[in-house]
Amino acid sequence: MGKNAGLLPGTLDMLILKAVSLKPLHGYGVLLRIRQISGDALDIPQGSLYPALYRLEHQDLIAADWGTSDNNRKAKFYKLTTAGRRRLRDETAGWNRLAAAISSALNTTPEEV
Amino acid sequence: MWKRVWSRRKFEEKMQEELRFHIEEYTADLIRSGIPAEEAARRARVEFGSAASVQEECRQARGLLFFDELKRQIRHASRLLRKSPGFTMTAILTLGVCIGANLTLFAVVDAILLRPLPFPEPERLVTIFNTYPKANVERDGSSITNYYERRGRIAAFASLSMYRQGSGIVGEPGYTEREIINRVTPEFFGTLGTRPVLGRVFTEEETTPATDKAVILTDGYWRERFNADPNIAGRRVRIDGIANTVVGVLPAGFRFLSSEARLYAPFSSSPEERTSGNRHSGGNAKHLIARMAPGATIEQAQSQIDAQNAALDRDNPRAAMMAEAGFRSLVVSLHGDHTAGVRTILLCLQAGALGLLIIGGVNLMNLLLIRASSRAKEIAVRQALGATWWHVIAESGTEIVALAFAGGILGIAIGAFGVQAVIRFGADRLPLGSQIGMNAQLVVATIAGSSLLGVLMTIPIAWFHLRNHAAIQTESRSTTAGRAAQRLRHAFITGQIALALVLLTGAGLLGLSLEKAMAVPPGFRADHVLTGQLSVSWNVYRNWPSRLGFNERLLNELRGQPGVVSAGIASNVPLSGNSGKSAATVIGYARRPGESPRGLYSYGVDGDYFAAMGFALREGRFLNAADTRGKVPVCVVDEDFARYYWAGKTAIGQQLFQGASAGREQDAFTVVGVVGAVKQSELTDEAPHGAVYYPYVMRSDPSVIVAIRSQQPPESLVPALQRAVRQIDPEVPITGIRTMEARIDQSLVTRRSPALLAGLFSVVALLLTALGTYGVLSYAVAQRRREIGVRVALGARPESIRAQFLSIALRLLAAGTVLGLFGAWLTGQAMRTILFHVPPFHLATLLAAALTIGAVSLAACLIPSSRAARISPMEALADD
Structure with missing residues (x-):
């Protein structure tokens, strides 16, 4: 799936989980929401979104339901499952640890060594 | 599988709908931001990327690739295999031959050993037979008395029936044929769990010799001979010259084990045959079958039979002798026994x-x-x-x-x-x-x-x-x-x-x-001997002079043929199956304590049977036609018999009775000759059973075998034999015409x-x-x-x-x-x-x-x- 330009490998799943954890969303909604909550910093390649959604659904981390979109069209809505919630919590904690570690590593000055 | 394909199609539709929705929403957003509609649609498609590859990745993500993957693999595999035809051919041929051999044998094993008998609840079917192992009689069928004494009295049996396989001459004069006929008691079809599709089963009234003129047809016979006449009940079929009334037709495909019978007739017996004196007159033609009561086990049935045997034999003067012979009645699975x-x-x-x-x-x-x-x-x-x-x-x-x-x-x-x-x-x-x-x-x-x-x-x-x-x-x-x-x-x-x-x-x-x-030498000279089986109906040949007359005319006719050295008749020839054993009582011989009575091969012979078969003469003389027609009962025994009973003495002049007990003095047979022992039922027979040969009138059967020794190849006598029988009585069927060598071959x-x-x-x-x-x-x-x-x-x-x-x-x-x-x-x-x-x-x-x-x-x-x-x-x- 190597089209995640600008995204670290493995982070797309995390972002999707986060996005749908706030409110059930359809695929396009997920895209917009990630863009929104990252302050327009992260742009998901549209082609890799859906395979990721299908994979997460297959892993039972998210569940899908057909509903009506804002403009009254039939759309597939994804929401977080219990397993997905747990996974999001773990991934968030893991990411925070990693980010802190990397950030502290990168901020090391010669005097601290 | 179809469900899977169907849900697969649904999945595809939904996926495409979802992706379309995405692109359309995105296009709408782009238009809202001021981009012209056409340009917006193009941009949306471009940014989305190749729809096909996205779909493929989605499918893969869902794990739906199984069938596509399989198809691809098979294509790849067949390409590889086509690339090396030598290997492929060798492999397929090797496997084909090996699998084919297994399939062939498995078809046999399955049909014979594995597949249940074609009757309802076949596992409940058993057979019961008498055995006297210490008398060298491993198996002796069952007696009519056994049947009547056990019927309804063995709790483990839901029903019990007796049958006897035989044959008869069937048809109108001039159009007769020998048919295998099973004689069965009324419960027979019920025991098997089947019943006639037309008409009825036999009744209790039809089990006496005077009232047994009924017949049930198999489907095949009914179609072939009566053109499947639906009003068949009441029509007549002549069996052995006597009209029998058709009372029923069996369902198509009915077949009892390996029986070739196309007609079923009542198993009739006289009151005398049912008495306790005949309890041990089994013989190898009469058999019992039973259907076990629901839930009953073979062990239960066996112990009930054992208990009944013990109780019944208490009034039997010969009980001790039977016990010494190791007598028991064994209950075994019908299927297992038939295929053992x-x-x-x-x-x-x-x-x-x-x-x-x-x-x-x-x-x-x-x-x-x-x-x-x-x-x-x-x-x-x-x-x-x-x-x-x-x-x-x-x-x-x-x-x-x-x-x-x-x-x-x-x-x-x-x-x-x-x-x-x-x-x-x-x-x-x-x-x-x-x-x-x-x-x-x-x-x-x-x-x-x-x-x-x-x-x-x-x-x-x-x-x-x-x-x-x-x-x-x-x-x-x-x-x-x-x-x-x-x-x-x-x-x-x-x-x-x-x-x-x-x-x-x-x-x-x-x-x-x-x-x-x-x-193994069979004990006789099998070369240059032709044999054939004759069935002389005793309803037509009602008395001994007429039966002997038939034999005499036939043997004379055959002796007149060029090249014929000698001709004779016997109730059975060696190595042809169904050689029956029975007892003989030797005068002056007291059984030692613990010694079992012996089962002996017993035959009735006429004409120059021994010469025709090439038996060896050890002592005295052969039986001849005059013995059959004379007044003095004489017999010939084989060397095993002579050695057992008169070891060290001459057998000539010794006397014996037919059967397990002594009779009147004038009925005693005097031994006039000792012949060499022959292999009776199989070439691989080892035990010296002993055999007695009586004159034909003393031990006879409507079905006999004629044996002819000639100087020419025996096959050349086939037309002469057929012609001779036809000339004397065209109604008498002759079957199984084979050389003695062919019979030996077949026994192997x-x-x-x-x-x-x-x-x-x-x-x-x-x-x-x-x-x-x-x-x-x-x-x-x-x-x-x-x-x-x-x-x-x-x-x-x-x-x-x-x-x-x-x-x-x-x-x-x-x-x-x-x-x-x-x-x-x-x-x-x-x-x-x-x-x-x-x-x-x-x-x-x-x-x-x-x-x-x-x-x-x-x-x-x-x-x-x-x-x-x-x-x-x-x-x-x-x-x-």
Whole structure:
């Protein structure tokens, strides 16, 4: 799936989980929401979104339901499952640890060594 | 499967709808931000990327790729297989032959041993027979008295019935035919769980000789002779000249075990036949069958029968004698009992066929391992490019399963042919043989079995790839996986040689048993004798003078034919089955305490029977036509009889009574001659049972066998025999016209057919082993071309290189032989009961088998070894 330009490998799943954890969303909604909550910093390649959604659904981390979109069209809505919630919590904690570690590593000055 | 395909289609629709929604929403947003509609649509599509590849990735993410993947794998596999037609053909042919052999035998085993009898709840059907083991009578049917005493009194039986197989002359004068007729008691069809589709079963009123003129037709007879007349009830069928009223028609396809009967008549008996005095008059024609009560066990039935026997025999003056004979009535499964005679040999042959399949499978696995080795590099490259090991295994798995599947299809064709051959050559001599045939279940089982075989054969290949995967980093020419694969190939060859040795020994033991059986002198001169069975209806020939008159005219007629030396008649001839035993009471002989009464072969003879059959005369004289017609009861005994009762004395002049007790003095038979013992029921008979030959009138049967000795080839007398019978009475049917040699031949069929089949299996096994050894050694040579080239360049002599490869073969051969000897020992033990005069561990057979296999596999090694010896350094080093 190597089209995640600008995204670290493995982070797309995390972002999707986060996005749908706030409110059930359809695929396009997920895209917009990630863009929104990252302050327009992260742009998901549209082609890799859906395979990721299908994979997460297959892993039972998210569940899908057909509903009506804002403009009254039939759309597939994804929401977080219990397993997905747990996974999001773990991934968030893991990411925070990693980010802190990397950030502290990168901020090391010669005097601290 | 269809559900899966259907849900797959739904999935595709939903996915496309979702993606369309995305693109349309995005387009709408772009338009809202001020981009013109057309440009917006284009941008949306471009940014989304290739819809097809997104869809593909979605499918993959959902794990729905299974069928697509399978299709791709099959395409790939068939391409690989087409690229090497030699390998593919060898593989499919090997599997086809081996699977076909298994299918053929399995069709037989299934029809005879596995498939339940074609009656409702067949597991509840049993048969009961009397046995007097200490009197050498292992089996004596059941008596009419047994039937009447047990009927309704054995709680473990829901119903009990008696039947007797016989024959009759059926039809209007001038159009008669001999038909097999089963005589059955009223509960017979109910016991089996069936009933006539037209009319009724027999009634209790129809069980006396005066009122038994009823008949039930099988569906086949009804259609053939009465054109399926629906108003058949009440019509007449003449049996033995007497009109019988048709009371019923059986359902289509009804067949009792292996019986050829097309007509069923009531089993009638007189009050005298039902008395306790006849309790032990079983004989081998009358049989009991019973349906067990629901929930009852054979053990319960057995103990109830035992208890009843003990209670009943209390009033029997001969009870002590029966007890000394080891009398018991045994309850056994009807199906098991009917097929007991062929069980061991069928299972042995099936095991042989399985051995063949293993040899074939091992051959194929070796070839596949060789292929896998030669593709190791290609696969390594593909793995480096991202193919998972699972991918690689799935790919070879598909290839192997496809091969096995194709082998299975060919196997079905070969098996169908084999089954036809079995049906044509002797299925009718096997119990339940008529049930043998191809059916859908067998086809499905074969396909399932061969696919399973494919999966099994994938295992070593998968193992190889896994090892290879682990060892791939080293990138050396001979990886550890290569060595491991070689070890595996060698292990397979060893196993193959061992199995072939087992098969060969098994076939050898069977063949040797057959040879020994064939070499047994029957005790009479079987050459130049023609025999034929006559059925003289006693309803037509009502008294003795008329019956003897018929015999006399026939024998005179035959003696008048050119070349005829002598002619005689007997109630049965040796080695023709159904030789009945009965008791005789010798005057002046007191049984020692614990000595059992003896069952003796008893015959009635007329004319020059002994001369015609070429019996040896030990003492006194043969019986002749005058004895049959004279007033003084005389008889002839065989040497076994004479030795047993009058050891050290002359038998001539001694007296005996027919039957188990002494009678009036004037009924005693005086022995006038002693003849040589003959093999009565089988050439392999060993026990000296003893035989008594009475004049025809004293011990007779409406069905007799006429024997003619001639100076010409006996076959040339067939028309004369037929003509003679026709001239005297065209109503008397003559059947089973065969030479005595043919009868002996036929008595060996249960030995000959298995021996031939086992021989065929061993030849195929040998070929396969040779092929396998050749293949593996050729590969070893090819793989070490470079090494050999180097050695030759350094001055190694061709002989030493040849010796090196031959020594590999010898090592494999030695290991295989040791293993095979152990297997052969086990096989011999399993075959113990079907061997004749051959010990289960027969050294000469083993040696011959081992030498044959050794010679064949060494011959197979010679070509690759000499090829190795001829390798020239230049070309070997020039290669790759």
